[in-house]
Amino acid sequence: MAHVLGQNQYGKAENRIVRVLRDGTRHSIKDLNVSVALQGEFADVHLTGSNANCLPTDTTKNTVFAFAKQYGIESAEAFGILLARHFVTATERGVVHSARIRIEEYAWNRIEVPDGSTGSSDTGEAGHSFVRDGGEVRTTEVVFDGERVQVVSGLQDLVVMNTTDSEFWGFIKDGYTTLPEAYDRILATQVTARWRYSYSGADGQDQPDWDRSYRQVRRHLLEAFAETYSYSLQQTLHAMGTRVLDNRAEVDEVRLELPNKHHFLVDLEPFGLTNDNEVYYAADRMYGLIEGTVHRDGVTPAIPVR
Numbered sequence: 001m002a003h004v005l006g007q008n009q010y011g012k013a014e015n016r017i018v019r020v021l022r023d024g025t026r027h028s029i030k031d032l033n034v035s036v037a038l039q040g041e042f043a044d045v046h047l048t049g050s051n052a053n054c055l056p057t058d059t060t061k062n063t064v065f066a067f068a069k070q071y072g073i074e075s076a077e078a079f080g081i082l083l084a085r086h087f088v089t090a091t092e093r094g095v096v097h098s099a100r101i102r103i104e105e106y107a108w109n110r111i112e113v114p115d116g117s118t119g120s121s122d123t124g125e126a127g128h129s130f131v132r133d134g135g136e137v138r139t140t141e142v143v144f145d146g147e148r149v150q151v152v153s154g155l156q157d158l159v160v161m162n163t164t165d166s167e168f169w170g171f172i173k174d175g176y177t178t179l180p181e182a183y184d185r186i187l188a189t190q191v192t193a194r195w196r197y198s199y200s201g202a203d204g205q206d207q208p209d210w211d212r213s214y215r216q217v218r219r220h221l222l223e224a225f226a227e228t229y230s231y232s233l234q235q236t237l238h239a240m241g242t243r244v245l246d247n248r249a250e251v252d253e254v255r256l257e258l259p260n261k262h263h264f265l266v267d268l269e270p271f272g273l274t275n276d277n278e279v280y281y282a283a284d285r286m287y288g289l290i291e292g293t294v295h296r297d298g299v300t301p302a303i304p305v306r
């Protein structure tokens, strides 16, 4: 007995796209996860091996990136409507009956800096430095060994991005090197930071104001990320650790784990479009992982490496 092909749909899922708009030194970003699903006359594709009615998922992916350049992304809704209408009305022979576009949008805020020095104005907002909304976790680890208290506090999943002021070049080249030198790239990372307090619980020693200290360390990490013109994430790591030690006397040591969240420029040339650092593919893996400790001279680093 013949079986029946029931409901079916297909398309490219989870197109991770970052669109940068550059209005002078004030940039804005849209960060989306776009999934396409088409329904239509696809019985033959499933039943006979003929792909005559198959618009490749690869094409649906290209369309998402090309449309981001051509039309911009005003809102997820408007972008979704544009794409859904396109797949149904522009695919030849009416084979696509309906298109479903799902979009998750990640919200970003501008990093606050003392004088708006990295771009825009006197508002105190950085022009090209962003911190992703919510999601970060505050951590602490306390050890008492019968004599001394040791407090290592931290944060994880603080996601930040600079849309310019980042270069990476002059690195070692060997027979396996393909990475092009970059003179203006996106720098994005998901910060895991741990910092160790000098507080030891000795008699007469006051505890630091833990909440205030946390807020201030976080602020200095963000400011250093925003204000450092970077030639590598390693250099940015050092600047972030140094900024905390320079400003927070209660902290002796900072350990940072910084995954390099790669953003690759999408090649739009096949579609007759230029990509002047506007449309990026946000890869979630693999990623470079940059880790390091910055500590005061004379103190023995004690935050465990993991």
Ligand SMILES: O=c1[nH]c(=O)c2[nH]c(=O)[nH]c2[nH]1
Pocket (backbone or CB within 6 Å): 168, 179, 231, 232, 233, 234, 260, 288
């Ligand atoms: O800031 C960077 N540091 C690296 O060590 C590195 N390696 C790489 O491929 N890209 C980058 N970027």
